Amino acid sequence: MTGTHDRPAPTASPGAAVPDRPVVALLGTGTMGAPMARRIAGAGLPLRVWNRTAERARPLADVAEVLDDPAAAVRGADVVVTMLFDADAVLDAVAAAAPAPGTAWLQTSTVGVDGAGRTVALARERGLVLVDAPVLGTRQPAEQGALTALASGPDEARARVRPVLDAVAQRTLWVGPAGAGSRLKLAVNAWVLTTVQGVAESLALAEGLGVEPALVLEALRGGALDSPYVQSKGAAMLGAAFDPAFPLRGAAKDAALLAAAGGAAGLDLRLAPALEAAFARALADGHGDLDMAATYLSARRAP
Structure with a gap:
């Protein structure tokens, strides 16, 4: 029910x-x-x-x-x-x-x-x-x-x-029944982590192309593609405000869980493994105790 x-x-x-x-x-x-x-x-x-x-x-x-x-x-x-x-x-x-x-x-x-x-x-x-x-x-x-x-x-x-x-x-x-909540949580987390990583890479790309990154958030503001979450995480990235609302270490764990779930379900997911790799990289870069928005710091650096 x-x-x-x-x-x-x-x-x-x-x-x-x-x-x-x-x-x-x-x-x-x-x-x-x-x-x-x-x-x-x-x-x-x-x-x-x-x-x-x-x-x-x-x-x-x-x-x-x-x-x-x-x-x-x-x-x-x-x-x-x-x-x-x-x-x-x-x-x-x-x-x-x-x-x-x-x-x-x-x-x-x-x-x-x-x-x-x-x-x-x-x-x-x-x-x-x-x-x-x-x-x-x-x-x-x-x-x-x-x-x-x-x-x-x-x-x-x-x-x-x-x-x-x-x-x-x-x-x-x-x-x-018990267990359905955890399965739904993974599906929702796929969207949450996609949003965070997408904002991070959009801001990093703007900077790499010589555009003021804050203009990305301004271009989205108030439109159909905007959301309070996009604006808050984007502002945190640009302001280096990484006090953990949710630690990146947890985001990396969750990204690994959703990638594993997709594989076990026999799905050909492409973003899930990429998210797992992106957050694992940020974790390896030493950002695990910062907010998950700190994935932006790794997106900005060269491979």
Whole structure:
């Protein structure tokens, strides 16, 4: 069953009693996980957090119980949320945490087709109720609770995870059984990464041809080919504003996942391998901890 729901207007202030307040354990408090944690706590949901690098979780002590052991974080939790770098990190964390059978597992990381299959298998093995729900958006939308969740899983799990999804996402799209969300995320990421790399190469080409690169954005502005994302990423590239809204290291991982998915599906995709190579090059150039817009720096240099 598919469908959407938009987040209702908040009905309670942070910390106030609200109906059906599930106890939430969030595993992973990095670029995306930390702002998601604040949104969950701000919705009045009891929250515990854990991160592999414990120091990254400490700043959340004002809104959540910070724990050094994933098993302690999930003990007694109604919903376990994972927001970690890749499938291996997700699976290792959940295996170590060992949530009780019947616990709802809201998996929001980008793990690819194979990774999604592995999460389904682990959930079945451990008796967990898996909702595979990777999110669209970067740090700022996460801070604003304006992500889009591509949710997939059993219909009966929707009510259990809805308070958490409503806290972090302005829109939830339900797309089928667990694993469908991860497959859709790859298809959407193909467009996102194509846009970022396309803007980077357009600006680099303009510069190489002796044209002011900012004129590319001005030529697109307000037309059918324009978008807020094109303008924001283009401005970041030209302004060397590479504070990571989404790290290039993650973009390189996602590009590899979508290229692998296309190959496994037997498709003759041409952009996917090129995107994988472009972001791998930028990663090799040392830009992994910068925003993915830093692929522009590699596009500007000679091979």
